[in-house]
Amino acid sequence: VSAQAPAKLETLPGTAPIVWPEADLSERLMEGAHTFVERKLAEAREKRPARWSYDFTSPEAYETSIAPNRDRFRRMIGVVDDRVSPVTMESFGEMTRLLGASRPQGEPAGTSGNLLLNGPGIIGLDDSEPATPDPSLAAESGTFRAWQVRWPVLREVWSEGLLLEPLPQADRTGRVLLGNEANALLADKPRVVIVIPDAGETPEQLAGLAEGDPGRREFVRQLVANGFTVILPAILDREPYLGETADDEARLKNAAITHREWIYRQAFQMGRHVIGYEVQKVLAAVDWAKGLDPDATVGVAGWGEGGLLAFYAGACDPRIGATLVGGYFQSREKIWAEPIDRNLFGFLNEFGDAEISSLFPPRALLIDETPGGEVKTPKGESAHQPDLEFWRFGTRDSSPLSGEKSWTFPFAHRASALLSPSLIWRFFDQPEAATANPMGFLQNGLSANVDLAIFPDLRPHFSAADRQDRLFHQLEADVQQLIRDADALRDEWFLYQAEPKLRPGGWSTEKVHPTLDPANFIANAKAYRERFARDAMGTFDEPLALPNPRTRKVAETDRWTAWDVVLDVSPELFAWGTLVLPKDLKPGEKRPVVVCQHGRNGLPRDTIDGGKSAYNDFAARLAERGFITFAPHNLYRGEDRYRWLDRKANAIGGTLFSFLIPSHRQILDWLKTQPNVDPARLAFYGLSYGGESAMRIPPVLEDYAVVICSGDFNQWTRKVAATDFPNGFMRSIEWEMPYWNLGNTFDYSEMAALIFPRPFMVERGHHDRVSVDAWVAHEYAKVRWLYAQFGLADRTEIEFFQGGHSINGQGTFKFLQRWLDWPER
Template identity: 35%
Template sequence: MKLVCKYICLSFLISFGIIPSGQAQESPSGYLWGTKLMSVAEVESLRPQMIEGICQHFSNELKTSVKNRETHWHRNYTSSADYIKSVASNRTRIKKITGVVDERKATHELILNKSTTLEALIAKTDAYNVYSVSWQVLENVTGTGLWIEPHTTVQAQIVVVPDADQSPEELMGLNPEVPSKALFARRLAEKGCRLIIPLLIDRKDTWSGNPEIVMTNQPHREFIYRRAFEVGRHIIGYEVQKVLAAVDWFKNQSADLPVAVAGYGEGGLIALYSAAIDTRIDGTLVSGYFQEREQIWEEPIYRNVWGLLEEFGDAEIASLIAPRLLVIEACEGPQVDGPPAAKGKRRNVAAPGFLKTPSLESVQAEARRAEKVFINLGVPEKMQVVVSGNGKGLPGSKSALEKLFSGLGIENKESPAYNKITKLRHDFDSGLRMRNQFMELVRHLDKVINHSSDERKKFWDKADDTSVEQWVETTKPYRKYFHEEIIGKMPSPTQSFNPRTRLTYETPNWRGYWVKLDVWPGIIAGGILLVPKDIQPGEKRPVVVFQHGLGGRPEPLIDPNIKSAYYSFGSTLADQGYIVYTPQDPYGIENFRTIQRMANPLKKSLYSVIIGQHEQTLKWLRQLQFVDKEHFGFYGLSYGGKTAMRVPPILNNYSVVICSGDFNQWIWKTTSVDFKSSYMLVGEYEIFEFDFGNIINYSELAGLIAPKPFMVERGHMDGVAPDEWVAYEYAKVRRLYANLGISDRTTIEFFNGPHEIHGVGTLQFLDKYLKLK
């Protein structure tokens, strides 16, 4: 059906009746009137241009985020007390976005880890004892690691946080993996410090998955991150809570002694965030982590924090530590080239991401931004930067520890050689310890997920379903919250349409045009527009926006020569007389997940862009003289169904919505470890939306579409979700529409088929509510 069309004077042909007047919207050169001709090269380059433009936009936004963050800060430097009060709201927000939201259990004592074959005292010297301990953190969540208790007067109490791939024993020299000069935990013990060294969840993939279904190559940190992110928690938050629970115990032991945290690599991240969140911490040492953070999207996904860079870089987090002591050590950082290689039958589904030693220039540049706050508070000495080996030396250098001790006001006598350490524990199963810590978080998230429905009920308690009018009015704040806090709101499109079209398809009933529109500077929208040939002068037809799924393109939706799950249903709709528009959305383009990684730290998402593209497209379509601007339907399959659940709640111009092959109990779909198609076990790592589970599910999304007609299309053999999940969630939609007195405006059609367009009941639904005559 590809066309090479040449036309002569269209007005002449119309005047003689050779071409019906209803076709006068088409130009003689094979494009729509009021648009420019789109070249073949433009059609072919539309998809890469779209992805490149969006990525470039967010790249620019990441660069300018440093300056833009200041709008979120209102610092008062009059006094330290005034300053701490002025940044209280920022401290609250960093707790929220890192998932430090659960109430900690009181930590009055440490639990000695011992058994019939293992003693809690695992090592000793003439200066201190080393114990294996655990401590209560949250309900059924513990911290575990080492407690080091000096024999003499305690100088300070310090939580020493290792990198994720280091064990507490390694930092104490009980295992040979760490060079002796990097054993800064042991050096702190030699100085007379009481220490707790917690175990962090590591980067191995040993337990990531369900052995009864499938195992994956996700690092343990990513596996926890995925589930936690969906319900407003984070692996960062869990480990900060473990550090703060240790601080609780320190304060119960000796309230007057200085308390500090010191961390390396991933432990440096946890130390930095812990001190920013808890003002009881007097001093902080961050080694091998602190740097400019605008490239965070290249780091492992378990460092992805929703909206982080909108308000916080490392310097801003450091400013929450001021006026307390902060020592930043530029040193060698952990080297992580990517997730574990998928071995055996493990699914290769982990998100890409790498870590490398922060460049000295980056450390110093970010430190200079942080120093300004300490200077303005009149305490420049409280912010110290130490360079170990030109930024590539070992962590915990002598200079860094001296700065920490000096800043805490602790006497720092030169220590003799290490006291000889005697190991008392052998044959310890460190893998079992890691598994137990990992499974504690899995089980805690089980409970959080199970309670998420109660959290949603609380959140929605002000939505009034006693009438359509009340529902529309009382759900306005929810719609706004969903857009701004869950999806991420971008400004409305700023560019003029600058429409370009090209006639590319033709049948006896309709013509198909590729369309290209400008949205924001450098960002375009595009798709295929089908225009029936029998539109009469002055007639206006309804439009169906027919949306493709993951990795999809508009062509299979309208071209009968392409076999697909869409069955070219767009062409069927056009044959029925509908104007059809099939957008090219970014998730149909290679490397689109990069967009999500770049956007999330800016409090934006893939759908932030898609909503703007649809907004601009609808505006353009509505001004076409043959379009009925009051009647737009949205019909999406699969990932297009996700779009059907996320775009119409925000854009009011869609008057009928059909979700096909996607509607289900979304929280179970994203967090289950018992369902083979769960997003916990597949490669769509971009799918997770922060705190979605506590705020909204698909029934509530349908509630934001109400009172407009809403339909679900569901194949019994569709592996996206079980029928029972779909029916369970849809029952709540049906109940809402019934309460509103509009139960005729919603329906679900089950059909005996797979993940595909059925197009029977849905066509009837469109005919009923789009008023096609």
């Protein structure tokens, strides 16, 4: 199509002119969207107190008042699965040590047979037997032994690390005591502290079997020297993940994915989180300690990423008596700028570190304010650098901690007065302060002189990298199993609840089955539509502004005229698109409208102008057939610029579609007022990210009477989170693609069920690498089955064509003509 630009500024009747000079308004629109979401982030902080209903009248009343917040926090970080019960702490190591020989080169390591710990760190050995090197013994000194241990957590997920067994004060001569005798000497009740390393730090460094931070080593040695059993779990690092094959390596290098992000991406889609998995590992260790004795005293501590995990574990589980958080506690108002593996959906609506700390009373929470390590990734960074001058002099400034402390201190005073006379919070501003009394709630200081020497690791073939690999692949395998289970879960959650008669019956040899009345399903689907809009796509509490339409003519041929249209959506956000009007429109004539949606990095004119690969000027071609078309601009242009917009929105329970759905609502409302538009005949036809939009916007906006998804329809959960598809999003730069818990609630067949009973079509090129035909056909078969059960199979179609990622414009055009009641031209 050869379109001529207008010689002078012209506008549509009843509209003001667009005065912005740039032809491409996408950057202006993106700036407005960022300004809008930053206002919403600020509003979230102000509205946060309304999410809490503290009752300080008694400890029991207080716990009841915060229980809903604690439950929501657990779900937010993915702590939703029942853990293995009971938990047995297993020691393990290489059989070669028992055989008195080193492992031959290339021979895999074995295990010792999983010796069971029958007390907190107490190994039952008979001292009458000859001394045999135990393969699970990592180190020993005059005050403790370090054992290589593991414990079950979820399904096939285990935690691994070290357990430091304190030797009784009365028997540090080398004789190993049996369980009961040792317990009597150690304490009346077990005392266990779980100390969590930073990402990239190992349990061996904390224990002093490898070089590491001397202050943390002293902390651990102090604990064990004073009779605490110390558990040191390993956590995932942030080293780059380069895959399992050479082909993987190139793609993953470009995507810059760390081990933590690799698990985050797939888990987030399934309502789990790398944070939640590792909190579960800590809580499983608590289960073990409490299983030994319900009155066991349990504490957790950590620095950096370990500080986050200790903080979150303590917030989740009231059984944890005290928590020490180092190098982490500060304002989280910019959580969206932190490493992406810390992304939590809706976090800032209800929580900051101050609010999380309110989940602790009357238990002790100790904050070590010493600076934590810096984390820098292409998808976020953090540096815990509190302003200690603020702490010393009490002045308000812009330090990372000032806002959280100004809230926490008065709250702590009130909670302490009403709930418990004992210490609730304690802040340390120097490393030696935390080391001197790390768990003050347990005893009056720790004064033992400890040896800080690096002890030799007794495991000749131990590899921290191999352990990291085991833990990493266990989490990956667990998420992949969740993906395989999700189809059936979604059916139970949505389909069979909306219409129980859809549940499969027994074996049938009937030639024809009766169809169902769709009324019940349509009525019940409304609640799922609301959940999809609110919980999956995210909604902002913001009324639509008056549209204030502005227009200008931008192109013209002998068959149609194109107009840019700008509509206000909010004070900062506007909608922009290009309206194409056929020139043969008659006064008062009402015609159907096809909204033609571009894909990633596209612009409205891409759907209109000739020579644009993939789009094939389908908006212009439809206009030549007599349809009115409108090509909106969607925000997915500018690569990481829109991804950061999505990250900001995630922090307050939004997504990219939290901006797009209101924009389309405003567009539809305006289109319905136009003199030549039939408001009952509005269709949506999108390619690529526009096809993704087709599966997310029309399910919410029912004014779209006909829907076509091109170049995108998929088994979406697998596309986003499965690791066995080379062209999936796990290996791409598109780190915004995971949507919280979408895999358990809405895949594409469920989204199509929200479009039902409206006509719905899929356009699929055999050579479109966005998916494979088998995946597309599998998911679409569920859509057609649904329509067929209600006798409406004629309302849905799929067209496979011998092409790639492209608009074909054959069967889809006929579909539009049929269902928009428009004659073929």
